[in-house]
Amino acid sequence: MIENCPECGEPGTMLVYGLPGPALADAAKAGRVSLGGCMIEPGQPDWFCPARHSWTDEDVDGRGRLLDEIVAECNAPPPPPTAHAGAGVVEWRAGESALTLVTPGAPDQVAPFAPSIPVDEYAFVVSPDERYVALFIDSGHDRHYPHDTHGFELFEVRPEFRHIGGLPALPGDGHPPVFSPDSRWLVGFVADGYRVRGTGRHFTDLFDKRSGARVTLDWARLRALRLPDQELHWVDVGVEMPVSAYPHEYMDWDTEDAVGFTAADVAVLRMPWGQEVAVSLPPSAPVTGDRPPTDPYYSAFQ
Known part of the structure; x- marks a missing residue:
């Protein structure tokens, strides 16, 4: 040859x-x-x-x-995700209800846990100080869960490798949470529906192309978990919209890679139309973005 x-x-x-x-x-x-x-x-x-x-x-x-x-x-399947924490590597071995911390020259450490949802895909997120590891889980489609769900389990690496909690599952396509620079906050920012603020009604139920009315569409949710006490804070994230807006304008809004930090206690949310909104932690009120009239989603259907 x-x-x-x-x-x-x-x-x-x-x-x-x-x-x-x-x-x-x-x-x-x-x-x-x-x-x-x-x-x-x-x-x-x-x-x-x-x-x-x-x-x-x-x-x-x-x-x-x-x-x-x-x-x-x-076409070989990719290796399963792992996470580096200090000198060790965190693994989730197939068929086991536990994570394993493998450190060269030391016995393996095992942290038992029971996933709260079926597992289709998962990813690890390590805190900057490498004290915590979050295991993000996405269910995919399962016969017991007809819609995608996602959540995460939280583990402490030191002083003892153990499962310490997490957040329950939410419906929809989610993305891994993000740690604050000082590792004191774990923040998730996910699209979770299209509700009218203050009513719980679905935004699409109000559609009227002849109306000039405007309401606030809550399309996402910010969840912030304070560490180490795991005190949960959450708020809706919305934007004022005309009820004449067609579903094409907002149904594909996403939050992938849309959260960051400018300080240890200030998260920045990037909206689908490009605006960035700073939120002090813990969040104290619903977040409302300012969607400009020049937004291409807005102008295309007016």
Whole structure:
């Protein structure tokens, strides 16, 4: 098998012809192979190099074995998430109702817990001082939970590795929480519905394209957990909207990577229309953003 260019000696990239399946498409996306098109004709080159030299390889079986290896590597499941805390690594091992802290030269430490929701995906978040680890869990779709739910479990790494609490599940697609710079707050900012402030009614129930009325749409919720006592504070996050707003204007609002800190006790929320709102912790009142009339969501439907 000729893997290096016969002209310049550079490593070659395999050319593959025909309609690719998902696995082969992923290998091409990763740059491990190159797709030569759907037409298969005699004399087509099998390889090319960075200098665009191309050549034909007669070792069909060898290329086939190599292609199988490349596809298998590119489509192997990613390793499960872990978290580094001090000199140790926190793991969640399949089938176990516990996290394990693995520290070189020391016995493994185990923190038992029972997930409050079914587990589809999960991620770790470590506090800046590495004293706490939050385990964010997303349920995905489960027959017992017809809608996505998300929540997180909280663990203390030192002085003892143990499960100390967390926050119950909420419906919808969530995102991992964020620790404050001093590790005294754990903040979650998630879209959780489209309620009319003060009434509990769903915003879409008020839709009237001929009305000039305006109400406050609470579309997200800020939850702040104070550490170490785990005192929970939460407030709605909303914006004034005309009841003539079409659902397209707000149904895809998201909070991914939309929370940060400017100080240990000041969280900053980034709204879908770009505005940033500073919130002092603990939050004391509902948060209301100022959605400008030039917002493209607003102007597109007026």
